[in-house]
Amino acid sequence: MSDTTTFKVRPATLRDAKAIAELHNSTVREAFKSMLADTPVPAVPLEKRQAYWREAIEYAEPQVQVALDDDKIVGFVGFDRSRDKGTPPTMGEIWAIYVVSSHWDKGVGLALWDAAREGLQDEGCTHVSVWLPIANERAMRFHELAGFKREMSSAKTVPIGTVKIEEIRLKRPLN
Template sequence: MSMLVRDATPDDVHAIAEIHVASWQSTYKGIVPQEFLDTMSVDDSAARWMRSFSRTTCKLIVAEIDDVIVGWCYSGYCRDDDAHPTTAELWAIYIHPNAIQRGVGQALWKNAKESLASIGYTHVIVWVLKENLQAIGSTEDWLATGRCRKDDCYP
């Protein structure tokens, strides 16, 4: 198995969207309304992710195993109003359901953390759904603060 983590390109958008939809439909089943999950569209997701390339304050990276994209991570400035300017946010990290437990998430997180540190960020926050035990269980590097917020659910 050969893994490569690299910056995403517009050519990757369809694979990113496929992973986005597959991850949501797998991970959030029973957490998010099924009707919402059923109506998720790879084409709609791809259009949203294509627009992300115009954001210069955020970074989108992908992980490939044997030349196939199996995960991605999106990070950048922290969207919290009360965040310190040196606090970044891990906006999203998704692994294809078939690639879970293969070190993909750790490789993406390591790359994102190094990239954020290289541009001056000293802290990173991540928000997860409280029912997403898989995400909570994979955050050994994180310190849980217990902070909660109500947010609209959208992919």
């Protein structure tokens, strides 16, 4: 990674749920635009996304951390044990990591990744995985620079609304 500004990262609170949901919706649209060209971007109603993140924050499943630029949330990460069947309890997973596009390439993702790595290590995890759309070149590049390796045999097609995308799991040790 490169020299970047340091951003404050803290655990999310219930009051952050709406900002997280708005950021999630806008960054998903931005990412899908580059992956799907002329295909309409699947939309998740803000209320549904906000309810999901409120519940995640309340029950810490996944654990949610937010990155701040001054007092504004500019990114978030959700992480916990792996949801993949058959994985050991020492396998963690990045469930979601999103940064508002105005803050791409400024170190927000790295700050969030560092917080997730520390949180997963505190939970006793020794390895971590993340599922990514193969066509999301920005996310792939970020995770590969952070030491994740593609697990080629994991590739699968996932429906997102009326669109189908190819996803792949990436893994790395947490040490």
